[in-house]
Amino acid sequence: MITWKDDNELFAMMKKELYSAVIGDILDKMNYRHQFLPQRIQPMREEMVVAGRAMPVLEADAFEELSDGQNPIMKKNFGLMLEALDDLKENEVYICSGSSPSYALVGELMCTRMKILKAAGAVVNGFHRDTRGILELNFPCFSYGRYAQDQGPRGKVIDYRVPIEMDGVRINPGDIIFGDLDGVLVIPKEVETEVIQKAYEKATGEKMVAEAIRGGMSTVESFAKHGIM
């Protein structure tokens, strides 16, 4: 059985050995059937993989850059975004939801700060901008795609390290976020060890099945033998 001594070892192993399909299959088997984030959230580059712990960021639409209303957060540029960025810890994922998808929730300067803090990546329920710059950083960033329209006058971070959702998928602080070119999913903290150990076992089994099929075995026979497809 696969074990790990800390998060650094765990996330390095996950990035090398696991993929979203195999983790999703195990979550389904354990009756966690709503763990994939919306399909339109894609890596900026096919090779990008993210594995880390959720640092959820709650964003809300605003209709003025600085408002004169009752809430002091609305009088600050970007609300609490700068504070949220500076609070990121090693292996954490800046994961942001709550606003309408009509502007960029992440850009090059934000990713530069995240990278310096050794964050694992960014996953946003909306767009990214500064594509060239982020690609140059080679920082794992997952979004709906490229769109430069600014969040400055349109949205604000109103809280962080609080639960968020994307299309009904719950993301709690500290949950494991894993994403690759087939999608991004959430592994709830309370079941992470079991999910990861079973996913590793299944990934090992899938390698054996692939080998058997390459060797000419029928799919019926290989399923009967390994119980994996």
Ligand SMILES: O=C([O-])CC(=O)C(=O)O
């Ligand atoms: O202003 C923003 O929302 C993001 C941005 O351009 C950057 O991080 O460079």
Ligand SMILES: [Mg+2]
């Ligand atoms: Mg920018």
